[in-house]
Amino acid sequence: MAEYLVFLPYLVPIVLLVGGGLVGWRRERDHYASIEARESQYARQPMLNSRTLPAEAQSARTEMVTGSVVISIDRFKQFLGALRGFFGGEINAYASLIDRARREAVLRMREQALGADIIVNLKMETASLSKGGEKQMGTVEVLAYGTAVWYSDQPPRHRSIGGV
Numbered sequence: 747m748a749e750y751l752v753f754l755p756y757l758v759p760i761v762l763l764v765g766g767g768l769v770g771w772r773r774e775r776d777h778y779a780s781i782e783a784r785e786s787q788y789a790r791q792p793m794l795n796s797r798t799l800p801a802e803a804q805s806a807r808t809e810m811v812t813g814s815v816v817i818s819i820d821r822f823k824q825f826l827g828a829l830r831g832f833f834g835g836e837i838n839a840y841a842s843l844i845d846r847a848r849r850e851a852v853l854r855m856r857e858q859a860l861g862a863d864i865i866v867n868l869k870m871e872t873a874s875l876s877k878g879g880e881k882q883m884g885t886v887e888v889l890a891y892g893t894a895v896w897y898s899d900q901p902p903r904h905r906s907i908g909g910v
Contacts (some may be wrong), residue, residue, distance in 0.1 A: 770820025
């Protein structure tokens with residue numbers, strides 16, 4: 747039995763890494779399901795990155811709307827990213843992190859623009875937050891902002907700023 751204790755210092759980090767990967771994968775999968783369900787609610791609300799309204803449109807009311815999110819990478823993906831960074835090449839582990847953050851920020855902005863006919867001048871700002879210097883990425887922040895436009899002068903509906 748004592749001869750197996752030699753492997754314990756190597757086994758514990760592997761178990762923690764794999765366990766963290768499974769938990770991170772599940773949370774990411776659930777977050778994507780939530781994003782897709784909420785995106786379908788706003789499928790009919792157009793968004794433009796143009797500063798101007800379509801030519802035929804007359805706005806009755808406009809309002810700046812924002813949505814922001816901060817999402818951190820799980821330890822398993824951070825480990826995979828570090829390996830990929832060591833050997834060189836594209837780090838795919840971070841692609842889903844940035845995709846989720848952008849989509850979530852846009853959804854939060856759309857939730858703030860509840861009842862608007864269109865959102866124009868859509869912009870996004872992305873920031874990488876890390877403690878360990880330039881090469882380490884641990885957390886990403888995305889801010890989405892734009893101008894919500896109502897074509898008629900109806901009172902705004904109740905705003906719901908939702909979480910994940």
